[in-house]
Amino acid sequence: MFKRSAKEAFHWVKDCLSIFRQNPAMWMLVALSYVLLFMVIPAMVFLPVILKLLVVIMGPFFLVLALTLYREADYGRDTEFSDIVAQVKPQIGKLVALGGACMVYGILISYVTSGDMQALDDMVNAKADAEALATRAVPLAIKMLVLMTPIFMSTWFAPMLVAHHQFSVWKAIKSSIAGCLTSVLSLTFAWILLTAGLALCMMATGIVVALVTAIIKPVGLILTSLTLLAFLLLATSLMLGLQYVSYRDIFAKKLDAKALEPSAA
Template sequence: MQALNLPAGHGWRWLAGGYAVFRRNPAILSLLLLAYWLFLALVGSVPLLGSLVSYLAMPTLSLVLMNACRALDRGLAVTPQSLASGIRPQAAVLVALGGLYLCGTLSILGITSLVDGGELFRLMFLGGKPPEEGIEDSAFFVATQLAMLLVVPLVMAFWFAPMLAAWHRLGVGKALFFSFFACLRNWRPFLAYGVSLLLWCGIIPALAMGLLGLFLGSGLAAALVMVPLILVLAPTLVASFYVSYRDVFVDTPATFEARVDDEDDGGHA
């Protein structure tokens, strides 16, 4: 395993690469993503405890989606065995990653609570509502911006961590370490990737909705834009996470195939 230092141009191609993976089997990836959302929605409906379970399960659930993307990318069938690849031997590590992500999130919200009196925390974990003054409320707005800034290093540490833990059998510390510094080393393509996400998932849909709204009305325009956004862009975005891993980390085919064979043998034992 080796983390490459890629030029910025690679980041522009990650979303396109995600779409290429999605096109191999749109139905399976969309259904898996829908199941992921439904699980989080159902569990998250329980205040506090639901958020705790969601955070602990998130690395494992994310890995299931990444396993599907890896299988599609390699032209393999998406089976229960391939979806569960790497989970059993690294289950404790994946749960620990979820716990640490929860601790990191709580630490960030603890800092923002000094600014907004805990409004953002209540919104995220207790099912609270935004301040009556709205997002423009100065304290809540500052807390939100501060949280967005503080969450960047946390996301960097966890971006590749579930895949590194499951596919390369790394422990918690090493998975977080290599993920963080792989992102730091490739800040240019990640910056380009962020700009492309803003363009395709934010600016272009907003412009399309505005133009269609002039002719069809705001309600119908929103439906015409949001439905393809959910059905196509959402699974494409998920697949682009895998593409970023595939580009940054070098793993020889022989090593990969040997690892898959070992996992399959273990799964049939």
């Protein structure tokens, strides 16, 4: 089991890199869009809450557009972005419903953890010692991880199952969770491989940046910021690639083959 999962993870990472090398600039742009939508906008405290909720609700739709770009590149198809939007548009209602379900679950998580978050915030404001903060923060981090795992698993495959295989929202969520559970080792190994590879590259780049900073500090500071941004976008684009190739091998190939069976007969 471990050997098969490790082999599958290696092939997934290899395919991610292969797709990325086809058009690095485009994938970095896709990653930048993802970071702006799902990291930068939610962190902007001055933006209205309704806008942030809209981003969450529309999240699966944007995710499908990104992953479909990976699919088209993987199969060597030069498809216009407008054609991809047209493919996905008929399922936008279900994708919005999926985003709404994620939003409701996120609100529930916020409600469940609000007391712990407030207690931690009070400790920070009171300038509590590091040990006391860790005693409160570590259990909260574990609690958040446990609570976030279901939403992570349910949205890993569900958007593509809804958009390209016409699954209902509930069926897509159940299938996505089942797919993550049955391939948890492969997904974990692939994540570790990508993370370790990126960490090593970042360490090597960091040495060069540190040398430049020691010689020309202003240039080094700018280079540090650009390097961090570049690695964030690279990590995001490769993780999106992993999301696509795992969907392709776990679901798409089997479902597409099954759809062709009647015509083959």
